Amino acid sequence: MYYTNKIINHKIGSYTDKPEIAKMLGFDIEIKDIEIAQDGFAYERGYAPTPREKSYVELRLKEYPSIPDQLDMIYWDKINGTNMWLDLISSIKQKYPKE
Numbered sequence: 001m002y003y004t005n006k007i008i009n010h011k012i013g014s015y016t017d018k019p020e021i022a023k024m025l026g027f028d029i030e031i032k033d034i035e036i037a038q039d040g041f042a043y044e045r046g047y048a049p050t051p052r053e054k055s056y057v058e059l060r061l062k063e064y065p066s067i068p069d070q071l072d073m074i075y076w077d078k079i080n081g082t083n084m085w086l087d088l089i090s091s092i093k094q095k096y097p098k099e
Contacts, residue, residue: 059096064089 037048065073065088073085 056096060092063092
C-alpha cells in the first residue's frame with residue numbers, strides 16, 4: 001500500500017494499493033503494517049484512535065428494513081392478519097434499547 005508523503009501523529013492519511021495511481025498522486029511512502037480506523041484513515045499499527053461505541057440509534061438504523069419493505073410488511077400483515085412487522089421492529093428495539 002502507498003500513502004501520502006506526510007505522517008502526522010502516526011496518521012498516514014489517504015492510501016492506494018496501485019503503484020501507478022500512487023505515483024500519479026505523489027503517494028510515496030510504502031508501509032505494510034497499518035490499520036484502517038473507523039474514521040476511514042490509515043494509521044501506523046497501534047496508533048489508530050479507539051473507536052467510539054455506536055449509539056442505539058445507529059445500531060437500530062443498521063438493522064431496520066427499508067421504508068418500502070416495512071410498508072410492504074405492514075400491508076401483508078393487514079391482509080393476512082399477522083404481526084410480522086410489529087414483531088420485527090419490537091425485536092430490534094429490544095435488542096438495542098434506548099440508553
